[in-house]
Structures are given as structure tokens and as C-alpha cells.
Amino acid sequence: MSQNAALVLSGGGARGCAHIGAIKMLEQSGFKITSVAGTSMGALVGGIFATGLLKNFEEWISSLDMMEVLKLTDFSISKKGFVKGKKVIEKIKEIVPDRRIEELPIPFCAVATDIIQGSEVVFTEGDLFEAIRASISIPTVFQPHKIGERYYVDGGLMNPIPVNRVKRSGNDLLVVVNVSAPIPCEKINTDTEMPPGNKHYKKVKIITEKFSNLIPAQKNDDIGIFNLSNKSIGTMMRKISELTLEKHKPDLLINISRESFSIYDFYKAKEIIREGEKAAKKAIYNSKIVT
Numbered sequence: 187m188s189q190n191a192a193l194v195l196s197g198g199g200a201r202g203c204a205h206i207g208a209i210k211m212l213e214q215s216g217f218k219i220t221s222v223a224g225t226s227m228g229a230l231v232g233g234i235f236a237t238g239l240l241k242n243f244e245e246w247i248s249s250l251d252m253m254e255v256l257k258l259t260d261f262s263i264s265k266k267g268f269v270k271g272k273k274v275i276e277k278i279k280e281i282v283p284d285r286r287i288e289e290l291p292i293p294f295c296a297v298a299t300d301i302i303q304g305s306e307v308v309f310t311e312g313d314l315f316e317a318i319r320a321s322i323s324i325p326t327v328f329q330p331h332k333i334g335e336r337y338y339v340d341g342g343l344m345n346p347i348p349v350n351r352v353k354r355s356g357n358d359l360l361v362v363v364n365v366s367a368p369i370p371c372e373k374i375n376t377d378t379e380m381p382p383g384n385k386h387y388k389k390v391k392i393i394t395e396k397f398s399n400l401i402p403a404q405k406n407d408d409i410g411i412f413n414l415s416n417k418s419i420g421t422m423m424r425k426i427s428e429l430t431l432e433k434h435k436p437d438l439l440i441n442i443s444r445e446s447f448s449i450y451d452f453y454k455a456k457e458i459i460r461e462g463e464k465a466a467k468k469a470i471y472n473s474k475i476v477t
Contacts, residue, residue: 188216188217188218189216189217189218189359189475189476190217190218190220190355190357190358190359191212191217191218191219191220191358191359191360191361191438192219192220192221192222192223192352192353192354192355192358192359192360192361193209193212193219193221193222193223193232193352193361193362193363194222194223194224194228194347194348194349194351194352194360194361194362194363194436195222195223195224195225195227195228195229195231195232195363196224196225196226196228196342196346196347196362196363196364196365196366196427197225197226197227197228197229197340197341197342197346197365197366197423198226198227198228198365198366198442198444198449199226199227199324199448199449199450199451200227200447200448200449200450200451200452200454200455200458201227201365201366201442201444201446201447201449201451201458202226202227202228202230202231202365203227203231203247203452203455203458203459203462204363204365204442204446204458204459204461204462204465205224205227205228205231205232205363205365205462206231206240206243206244206247206459206462207458207459207460207461207462207463207464207465207466208363208440208462208463208465208466209231209235209240209462210459210462210463210466211462211463211466211467211470212361212466212470215466215467215470217359217361219235219292219361220292220293220353220355220358221292221293221294221352221353221354221358222235222236222292222293222294222295222352223294223295223296223297223348223349223351223352223353224294224295224296224297224321224348225296225297225321225340225341225342225345225346225347225348226321226322226324226340226341226342226346227322227365228363228365229296229297229298229317229318229321229322229341230278230318230321230322231243232294232296233287233290233294233296233314233315233317233318234278234282235292236290236291236292236293236294237282237285237290237291237314238291239281239282242281242282243278243281243282244459246278246281247452247455248455248456248459250452250453250455251453252453254453255452255453258273258274258277259273259274275315275318275319278315279315284313284314284315285314286311286312286313286314287309287310287311287312287313287314287317288310288311288312290314293353294310295308295309295310295348295351295352295353296308296309296317296318296320296321296341297309297321297341297344297345297348297351298317298320298321298323298331298338298339298340298341299338299339299340299341299342299343299344300336300337300338301325301330301337301338301339302336302337303336305344306341306344306345307320307336307338307341308348308351309321316331316333319331320333320338320339320341321338321340321341322340323338323339323340324339324340324419324449325339325340325343325419328340342419342423342426343419343422343423344426345426345430346366346423346424346426346427346430347362347364347426347427347430347431349362349430349431349434349436350430350434359437359438359475360434360435360436360437360438361436361437361438361439361440362431362436362438362439362440363440363442363462363466364427364431364439364440364441364442365442365444365462366420366423366424366427366442366444367441367442367443367444368424368428368444369441369443370443370445371443371445371446372443420444424444437473437475438469438470438473438475439469440462440465440466440469441465441469442461442462442465446458446461447461
């Protein structure tokens with residue numbers, strides 16, 4: 187007998203690929219996902235899952251190497267952010283055709299932040315990829331996404347784990363996947379590192395160094411302005427996440443360590459997905475939930 191589950195997916199950059207593995211394990215274990223709410227990468231994976239085409243997306247993102255990820259990153263020297271974000275969304279649309287949120291077979295919502303008003307915005311209707319692009323706009327990295335006269339950035343600034351936004355009926359279990367959990371990280375073996383002898387190594391090194399030098403660290407600054415900003419935002423999101431999980435106790439909590447992978451490790455998607463499967467399997471076993 188399957189168990190209905192309302193699924194909540196956190197933000198976390200590339201670590202959000204672990205959501206794919208967690209969803210696969212949940213379904214294999216007999217859970218029927220009846221609704222999804224997501225923030226940032228959780229909105230991207232959750233939205234695509236709600237279309238029924240997550241397998242297609244998994245195959246594509248698992249095939250990316252570092253050079254292909256860089257080709258999809260449309261850098262721009264702008265005061266608003268370094269990455270436009272248009273190129274990767276257009277590529278995903280080739281794999282998962284766009285549609286309206288209210289027409290999806292599974293209820294879905296994406297959380298974003300109206301940066302001018304300083305308010306949380308929950309997308310429950312309208313263009314799916316417009317909502318996703320708004321939700322994934324990490325400040326200082328992605329340029330804010332403009333819809334009408336409003337500018338949107340990452341939903342994690344307001345609601346990194348949108349437990350209170352997921353549609354839930356009386357018999358649905360509340361399942362949360364947190365890919366930025368403050369837990370120790372077991373050593374992860376990865377086969378996607380690029381050795382210095384690789385023909386693309388020098389090219390990648392030059393590109394990444396140029397990107398890092400856009401906002402260089404000061405001589406008396408051990409972190410650097412760019413990293414300091416990201417770490418500050420990350421610290422704030424983690425604290426909000428802790429308070430959210432204390433208030434809304436999930437029936438099943440799947441944790442992936444924030445130290446497991448970088449938020450930029452999209453070329454390690456295959457390994458990250460496996461980590462999601464592993465974490466979900468462990469959480470399900472320990473929960474003793476009968477499906």
C-alpha cells in the first residue's frame with residue numbers, strides 16, 4: 187500500500203541535484219508524491235518532477251562535464267549579478283517543454299523573494315519556468331529576474347524550506363529534503379574531478395580565475411567580498427531553516443550535508459544524485475514508516 191506524501195525541497199545550488207535521488211528512492215519505497223513545494227534548486231527539480239519529465243532532466247544533467255556547465259553559464263559583468271541565467275533555462279526547455287503551473291498533473295509551488303518589496307512570493311500559477319527562474323536567482327551570482335515591474339531573487343532569503351507552502355491533505359505525510367543540513371559529511375568518492383593533464387584543464391582554470399577576479403579578495407581579507415557575501419546569505423538561510431524545521435516537524439526528514447558538495451558542482455550531478463538516494467534510503471529505514 188502506498189503512502190501519500192507532500193514533498194518540500196530546499197535550496198542549495200548544485201546540491202539540489204540530490205533531490206532527484208531522494209525522489210527516486212521515495213517512489214521506489216512506495217511513497218506517492220501528491221504535491222511539491224520548492225525553493226531555488228528545489229523549485230527547479232520539484233517543478234520538473236511535477237511535469238512528469240524528471241527522468242529526462244536527470245539523464246541530461248548527469249551527462250554534463252565541467253566544460254559543458256561553463257558553456258551554459260552566460261557570464262555578464264553587471265552590478266546586478268554575474269550570471270544572466272537565460273542560457274541554462276532555454277536549454278532545459280528543450281528537454282522539458284514549458285507549461286503553466288496550474289496545468290501540471292501534480293500541485294506545485296515555487297517560492298521567490300521580491301527584492302524591492304522585501305516580501306515572499308509564492309508562484310502557484312503562471313509560466314513554470316518564469317517561476318523557476320525567479321526562485322533560483324542567488325543574489326550576487328544570478329541577476330534578479332524581472333517579471334512585469336517586480337524583481338525577484340532566491341526564495342531562500344525568505345523561506346529556504348517552504349513547509350508552510352506545500353499543498354497537503356489530511357492523510358499526506360510531510361516529507362522534507364534538506365540539501366544544506368548542518369551535519370557532518372562522510373567522505374564522498376567522485377570520478378568527475380578534472381586532472382591537470384586533461385585537455386580542458388587549462389581553459390577551465392583560466393575561466394574560473396577570471397570569474398574569481400571580478401571581485402578580488404583584499405590583502406587583509408581572508409574570505410574576499412564575493413565569498414563573504416555568499417557565506418553571509420548561507421548562514422542566514424541555515425538559521426531560518428533550523429527555525430522552520432523546529433516549528434513544522436516533518437514526518438520524514440532527508441538530510442544531505444551542506445559540506446558534501448559545493449553549490450557550483452553541477453558537473454558532479456551523477457554523484458550528487460547518488461548521495462540523495464543514499465540519504466533517502468537511510469532516512470526511510472530509520473523512520474520505520476510503513477508503506
